[in-house]
Amino acid sequence: MPRLLSFAVLLATWWIGSLFAGDAKLPPPPTVLTVMIAEARSGDLFFHLGLTLARVTLAFTLAMSLGAAIGYLMGRVRLADRLGDPWLILLLNLPALVVIVLAYIWAGLTEVAAIAAIAINKLPTAVVTLREGARALEAALDEMATVFALPRWKKFRHVILPQLSPYIAAAARSGLSLVWKIVLVAELLGRPNGVGFEIGVAFQLFDIPLLLAYSLSFAAVVLLIETLLVQPFEARLSRWRPRAA
Amino acid sequence: MRLEVDIASKTFKSAAGEQHDVIAGVAFTLDAGEVGVLVGPSGCGKSTMLRILAGLDHDFQGRVSRPAGARIGFVFQEPRLLPWRSVEENVRLVAPLANEAKLSALFEILELKAHRNHFPGELSLGLARRVALARAFAIEPEFLILDEPLASLDVALAARLRDEIAMLIGGRSVITLLVTHDVDDAVRLGDRLFLLSPRPARVLAELPIRTPRSKRGDAEIAAITLDIMRRINGAPAERDAS
Numbered sequence: 140m141p142r143l144l145s146f147a148v149l150l151a152t153w154w155i156g157s158l159f160a161g162d163a164k165l166p167p168p169p170t171v172l173t174v175m176i177a178e179a180r181s182g183d184l185f186f187h188l189g190l191t192l193a194r195v196t197l198a199f200t201l202a203m204s205l206g207a208a209i210g211y212l213m214g215r216v217r218l219a220d221r222l223g224d225p226w227l228i229l230l231l232n233l234p235a236l237v238v239i240v241l242a243y244i245w246a247g248l249t250e251v252a253a254i255a256a257i258a259i260n261k262l263p264t265a266v267v268t269l270r271e272g273a274r275a276l277e278a279a280l281d282e283m284a285t286v287f288a289l290p291r292w293k294k295f296r297h298v299i300l301p302q303l304s305p306y307i308a309a310a311a312r313s314g315l316s317l318v319w320k321i322v323l324v325a326e327l328l329g330r331p332n333g334v335g336f337e338i339g340v341a342f343q344l345f346d347i348p349l350l351l352a353y354s355l356s357f358a359a360v361v362l363l364i365e366t367l368l369v370q371p372f373e374a375r376l377s378r379w380r381p382r383a384a
Numbered sequence: 385m386r387l388e389v390d391i392a393s394k395t396f397k398s399a400a401g402e403q404h405d406v407i408a409g410v411a412f413t414l415d416a417g418e419v420g421v422l423v424g425p426s427g428c429g430k431s432t433m434l435r436i437l438a439g440l441d442h443d444f445q446g447r448v449s450r451p452a453g454a455r456i457g458f459v460f461q462e463p464r465l466l467p468w469r470s471v472e473e474n475v476r477l478v479a480p481l482a483n484e485a486k487l488s489a490l491f492e493i494l495e496l497k498a499h500r501n502h503f504p505g506e507l508s509l510g511l512a513r514r515v516a517l518a519r520a521f522a523i524e525p526e527f528l529i530l531d532e533p534l535a536s537l538d539v540a541l542a543a544r545l546r547d548e549i550a551m552l553i554g555g556r557s558v559i560t561l562l563v564t565h566d567v568d569d570a571v572r573l574g575d576r577l578f579l580l581s582p583r584p585a586r587v588l589a590e591l592p593i594r595t596p597r598s599k600r601g602d603a604e605i606a607a608i609t610l611d612i613m614r615r616i617n618g619a620p621a622e623r624d625a626s
Contacts, residue, residue: 279464286438286458287478287523297477301468379468379503 166348174352183337184356191322191333192360194250198257199318203311205258206265210310211303213266214273223266230263239325248329260321265310272306304376312369319361385416385454385526387437387559391446393584394432406432407444408584414576416526419553419560419597421570423612424580430563431461433585434531437561450527451559457525461532463516465504471515472500479522490518493548510541514548521552528553530562534569546572550597567616571608572600579615589615 150168157167178184213220213227239256246252276299284294326335334357341350394407406429414420422430435441437448438458450456465474475487491497494514504512513533520528533549534542550573553560564570570577571593579588591612595604 279460279462280466282435282440283458283460283464285440286456287519288455289478293477297466297469301466379505 164347166351171348171351171355174348175356178349178352184353187332187334187337187353188356188360191326191335191357194254194257194326194333195315195318195322198254198261198322199311199315201254202258202261202318203265203307203314206262206310206314207269207303207307209262210266210269211273214270214276220270227263227266230259231267235260235321235324239321239328243329250330253325253330257318257321257325261314261317264317265314268306268310268313269303272303275306276302301376308373308376312373315364315369319357323357385451385557385559386449387414387451387527387561388447388449389413389437391433391436391444391448393446394429394436394441394444396432396443405584409586410578410580412576412578412587412590414559414561416557416559419562419573419575421562421564421574421577422580423564423567423570423577424585425582426565428580428583429585430580431531434458434529434561434563438529454526454559455523457520457523457528459513459516459520459528459530459533461535463504463509463512465512465515465519467504470501470503471496471507471518474504474515475519475522478519479524482522482524487518487522490521490552493551494518495548510537510545513537513545517545517549517552524556525558528558528560530560532564533562534564534566542569549573554597567609567612568605571605571612573597577612579612 153165154167157165162170175184209223213223238259239253242252242256242259246255280298280302284298289298322333323335323338326333327339330336334353337353338350341347341353390411391407392409393405395403395405397403410433412420422433424430432441436444437450438456439450465471466477469477472487475490476482488497491500494517496511496514496518499507499511499515504515507515517533520530530549534546537545546569553573562570562573575593575597577591577593579591580586581588591608593600593608
């Protein structure tokens with residue numbers, strides 16, 4: 140209920156704002172909704188949203204799995220940490236735009252270049268978070284698993300993974316928001332479709348209703364995925380905690 | 385089956401780089417069905433010794449021979465349960481071969497029947513200890529290690545848990561090594577007591593108790609306890625009721 144109320148306040152603020160700023164700068168909600176419906180009817184909206192979502196999924200999965208593996212290794216093996224650290228710092232501080240532009244120059248304006256560029260942007264944060272998680276693993280539980288001779292896979296699944304899961308959730312959460320932002324830039328710069336491309340078109344035509352229609356649909360999708368996928372997943376992971384803080 | 389221990393010395397370096405002697409000569413043997421008890425003051429290196437015996441620490445001078453491939457049941461001082469798994473899952477995880485009848489019997493003896501589906505975070509220390517005991521017994525251990533299983537429990541609870549442990553050990557042919565600083569517990573549970581010196585630990589004396597556990601009367605227990613107190617302190621001392 141408070142969520143709905145908060146949403147209503149946002150809508151009202153927008154509407155009042157459009158009265159002050161004028162239709163040209165900030166069109167009122169009904170105008171945007173009309174465009175949204177038209178785009179949905181023609182199928183364009185779903186086409187572009189779908190493509191963007193597919194890119195997000197691919198890049199996110201790639202970066203998370205690779206980042207988790209590298210981060211775990213760096214947290215457990217000292218040599219790996221020493222070797223990987225300079226690369227990590229470089230990647231962490233490389234602006235997203237540089238990575239995207241270089242990827243397009245080197246690999247051409249291709250799908251592979253776009254997805255790789257997005258993944259590379261997310262990779263270092265996943266590595267850093269998972270490295271912390273691997274460093275924080277409980278030695279006492281490790282000893283318990285050793286004494287009771289737990290097989291490797293069981294130990295990973297029941298002893299190590301649950302300890303890493305808050306870190307994985309944190310990396311996924313922050314990583315997802317990062318990917319949402321970067322995917323649009325990558326599309327704007329070098330893809331002939333996707334939400335980012337449409338926003339680029341709207342920008343060139345100064346078509347603010349179109350711009351808002353796409354951004355808000357995109358935001359709605361993000362919100363939907365957060366509430367339907369990410370949050371239930373986090374709740375499930377922490378169900379053993381006596382009382383969540 | 386037999387456990388042979390001969391640890392000549394164990395030292396470790398502190399974070400400041402100083403060298404500390406923890407163990408300075410501990411040797412004993414235990415046979416299957418025997419309960420050995422290491423009795424010594426807090427901080428004398430008992431837990432370090434257990435880690436060596438369980439094969440968790442290989443950095444020492446001396447020799448430990450365990451029956452090859454023996455299943456080890458270890459009840460740690462802190463229960464070391466997996467907080468994200470229920471009581472039953474914690475036990476089943478290490479003992480995939482244990483059948484339902486055996487688990488029920490264990491949970492029954494240890495009064496855990498009502499707590500099977502609870503998470504460890506919802507349990508008191510006494511209950512968590514019981515889960516750790518259930519876990520150790522569920523694997524049908526050939527070598528059972530109990531590290532202060534009764535510490536930090538009130539007297540009545542400790543006595544009840546002690547009887548439960550005695551009952552569980554009684555029916556099994558297992559090498560049991562118990563560590564405690566409580567002489568009374570040692571005398572009630574042990575077959576052979578090893579009195580340890582303060583750090584670095586040495587065996588001061590080895591005391592066999594010939595009367596079977598179930599037949600020991602209070603008078604006999606009191607007499608042996610008094611004898612041990614005299615050996616440790618030179619004079620009778622208050623019972624350490626922690």
